[in-house]
Amino acid sequence: MIVLGLTGSIGMGKSTTARMFLEEGVPVHDSDAAVHRLYSGVAAPLIEARFPGTVVDGVVDRARLAKAVLGNPQAIAALEGIVHPLVRKDADDFVARNRAEGKNLVVLDIPLLFETGGMDRVDKIAVVTAPEEEQRHRVLARPGMTEEKFAAILARQVPDAEKRRRADFIVDTGNGMEPARAAVRAIVAALSPGETRSR
Structure with a gap:
C-alpha cells in the first residue's frame, strides 16, 4: 500500500483537493477533522x-484557544505537543486499518507535513498550490481572518x-476545478499497482 501525503499552505485548496481524492475512491485521513474529534474528546481535558x-x-x-496561543511561540509549541501525537496516532490507526483491508493507496491530509517532519510517514508527497494573489484573496475572505493573523500563519509555514x-x-x-481534478486523477493512476514507487 502506498501512503500519499497531501499538504499545502493555507488557502491553497487542500481540502477541496482531498475531496477529489475521496471522489476517486481513495481513502483520506483528514488531520483537521481528527483535531475536531479530539477537541471534543481526549484532547479537551x-x-x-x-x-x-x-x-x-x-x-x-x-x-478562546486561539486567543490564548496566538503570537506566543511557547504556547503554540505546548499546544502542538498535546495535539500532534494524538493526531498522529489517529492517522496511524487509519493507515493500519486500510492496510488490513487490502487498500492499494491512501491519502494522509497533513497541513503541516514539512513543518512537523512528517515526510518519514509517507511514501510520496503531493503539494497543493495556487498563485500568491489567489491564496491571499481566499484566506482574507474567511470569517474572522485579518492581515495580522494571515501573516502569523504564513510565518510558521514552509514557503x-x-x-x-x-x-x-x-x-x-x-x-x-477541472484541471485540479485531472491532476488528482493522474496522481491516482501513477500510484496504481504496477507503477514504480522510487523517488
Whole structure:
C-alpha cells in the first residue's frame, strides 16, 4: 500500500483537493477533522489543564484557544505537543486499518507535513498550490481572518516554493476545478499497482 501525503499552505485548496481524492475512491485521513474529534474528546481535558478557560461544556472553544496561543511561540509549541501525537496516532490507526483491508493507496491530509517532519510517514508527497494573489484573496475572505493573523500563519509555514520543490506531485488549484481534478486523477493512476514507487 502506498501512503500519499497531501499538504499545502493555507488557502491553497487542500481540502477541496482531498475531496477529489475521496471522489476517486481513495481513502483520506483528514488531520483537521481528527483535531475536531479530539477537541471534543481526549484532547479537551489535556488542553484545559494547560490553557485554563479554553474548554466549554467539554469541548475546546477554538476562539478562546486561539486567543490564548496566538503570537506566543511557547504556547503554540505546548499546544502542538498535546495535539500532534494524538493526531498522529489517529492517522496511524487509519493507515493500519486500510492496510488490513487490502487498500492499494491512501491519502494522509497533513497541513503541516514539512513543518512537523512528517515526510518519514509517507511514501510520496503531493503539494497543493495556487498563485500568491489567489491564496491571499481566499484566506482574507474567511470569517474572522485579518492581515495580522494571515501573516502569523504564513510565518510558521514552509514557503510554497520550497514545498513545490520537495513534492513528488503538484496540484495547482489556481486554474479551476477541472484541471485540479485531472491532476488528482493522474496522481491516482501513477500510484496504481504496477507503477514504480522510487523517488
